[in-house]
Amino acid sequence: MRKxxxxxxxxxxxxxxxxxxxxxxxxxxxxxxxxxxxxxxGLFAHFGSKETLQLEVLEFTAQMFLEEVVRPAFxxxxxxxxxxxxxxxxxxxxxxxxxxxxxxxxATVEFDDRPGPVRDLLEVRQREWLEGLAESARRAKMxxxxxxxxxxDQFAFEFYxxxxxxxxxxxxxxxxxxxxxxxxxxxxxxxxxx
Amino acid sequence: MRKxxxxxxxxxxxxxxxxxxxxxxxxxxxxxxxxxxxxxxGLFAHFGSKETLQLEVLEFTAQMFLEEVVRPAFxxxxxxxxxxxxxxxxxxxxxxxxxxxxxxxxATVEFDDRPGPVRDLLEVRQREWLEGLAESARRAKMxxxxxxxxxxDQFAFEFYxxxxxxxxxxxxxxxxxxxxxxxxxxxxxxxxxx
Numbered sequence: 001m002r003k004x005x006x007x008x009x010x011x012x013x014x015x016x017x018x019x020x021x022x023x024x025x026x027x028x029x030x031x032x033x034x035x036x037x038x039x040x041x042g043l044f045a046h047f048g049s050k051e052t053l054q055l056e057v058l059e060f061t062a063q064m065f066l067e068e069v070v071r072p073a074f075x076x077x078x079x080x081x082x083x084x085x086x087x088x089x090x091x092x093x094x095x096x097x098x099x100x101x102x103x104x105x106x107a108t109v110e111f112d113d114r115p116g117p118v119r120d121l122l123e124v125r126q127r128e129w130l131e132g133l134a135e136s137a138r139r140a141k142m143x144x145x146x147x148x149x150x151x152x153d154q155f156a157f158e159f160y161x162x163x164x165x166x167x168x169x170x171x172x173x174x175x176x177x178x179x180x181x182x183x184x185x186x187x188x189x190x191x192x193x194x
Numbered sequence: 195m196r197k198x199x200x201x202x203x204x205x206x207x208x209x210x211x212x213x214x215x216x217x218x219x220x221x222x223x224x225x226x227x228x229x230x231x232x233x234x235x236g237l238f239a240h241f242g243s244k245e246t247l248q249l250e251v252l253e254f255t256a257q258m259f260l261e262e263v264v265r266p267a268f269x270x271x272x273x274x275x276x277x278x279x280x281x282x283x284x285x286x287x288x289x290x291x292x293x294x295x296x297x298x299x300x301a302t303v304e305f306d307d308r309p310g311p312v313r314d315l316l317e318v319r320q321r322e323w324l325e326g327l328a329e330s331a332r333r334a335k336m337x338x339x340x341x342x343x344x345x346x347d348q349f350a351f352e353f354y355x356x357x358x359x360x361x362x363x364x365x366x367x368x369x370x371x372x373x374x375x376x377x378x379x380x381x382x383x384x385x386x387x388x
Contacts, residue, residue, distance in 0.1 A: 020307075021307040021308075022307070022308070023217070023219070023304060025217070025220060026219060026220075099307065100306070100307040101306065101307075105303065106303055106304075108362065108366045109299065109300055109303040109304070109366075110217060110303070110304065112294070112295065112365040112366045113214075113215045113216070113293065113294040113295075113365070114215075114216070122366065123366060123367060123368075126362075126366055126367060127367060130367070153371070153375075154375055154378060154379070157359055157363060157375045157376075157379065158356070158359070158375075158379050160359055160362070161355045161356050161358060161359025161360075161362075161379070162352070162355050162359075164355060164358040164359055164362060165351055165352070165354060165355025165356075165358055165359075166355075168302065168320075168354070168355075168358060169351060171306040171307070172302045172303075172306045172316065172317060172320055173317060173320060173321060173324070174317075177347070181347075181348055181351045181352075182351075184348060185348070185351065185352050185355070188386070192382070192386070
């Protein structure tokens with residue numbers, strides 16, 4: 001990786017962490033410059049505008065998600081083992097990387113009513129995630145792990161709802177039972193899908 | 195209601211709607227003054243500070259929630275009928291009043307990592323809601339609608355997860371199936387609790 005590219009990646013990681021705490025809209029180039037002890041003009045040279053910065057932070061985060069959640073899960077057998085791995089890696093990914101939780105959960109609520117390129121990108125990436133979950137359920141049906149009458153999109157909806165519920169219980173309520181609850185609920189859902 | 199109080203209530207309704215769209219933090223007194231064609235100093239006279247405005251918007255919204263979701267549901271028999279009514283009124287309440295969805299869902303993600311009075315209030319009100327759901331499940335056990343081994347807090351977690359999933363599917367993904375999916379999932383959950 002070239003030096004300029006390395007610098008950019010480390011700025012993006014910092015920005016993604018900041019956005020997970022305070023939100024993508026509240027994160028200004030000035031704020032970021034102060035945190036990184038860089039000049040605002042230096043940062044502008046990398047990103048040009050706040051919107052470009054927001055878009056690049058989201059793409060950077062999507063790439064991390066691919067590497068830390070999707071790719072390792074795809075090393076498991078298709079079907080139930082892969083779905084269980086997606087769940088385990090998802091649980092760990094936000095906790096390990098982001099003090100403020102998954103930046104997509106944060107940005108989605110923040111931008112759902114703000115039309116524009118940031119919302120468009122969020123919608124595309126969130127659809128991909130839900131379609132990926134539905135596809136995993138289809139594979140589980142093919143492998144005989146899930147029943148033939150299972151609706152893969154309904155599975156994706158219910159599975160992701162539980163992850164959002166976990167995010168809420170862990171981050172807003174600081175519920176020490178959050179992880180135990182989501183594990184129990186996911187186990188029940190997977191049982192129910194057989 | 196006195197004239198001053200009426201004015202304040204109508205400012206708060208407008209502010210709650212604005213916050214549901216753009217977020218509680220992005221909503222400034224200047225922004226609100228422009229929308230309402232009032233002077234900033236007039237608004238400051240009502241609220242004193244942005245934080246007070248945020249807190250009052252949240253209390254106003256909690257009051258609306260009590261009147262439009264909780265109170266009508268409590269006119270139903272305790273147990274399953276009341277839980278079904280809570281679900282129906284919850285679905286309608288955000289759609290009818292707030293262009294940007296439930297202000298608490300929005301504010302919760304926005305403030306989960308910002309310690310202070312706003313976060314404290316959100317946590318208290320969200321806990322009350324989850325405890326209320328758990329209490330409804332306890333009533334359903336007493337009435338014999340739910341099984342004796344049902345964990346009321348686990349029920350509250352799963353029920354609210356589905357509402358959060360619906361919020362995401364309807365508002366971010368504009369999924370035309372969102373309502374059908376959450377209805378199906380809640381039916382299954384209630385069946386499972388018997």
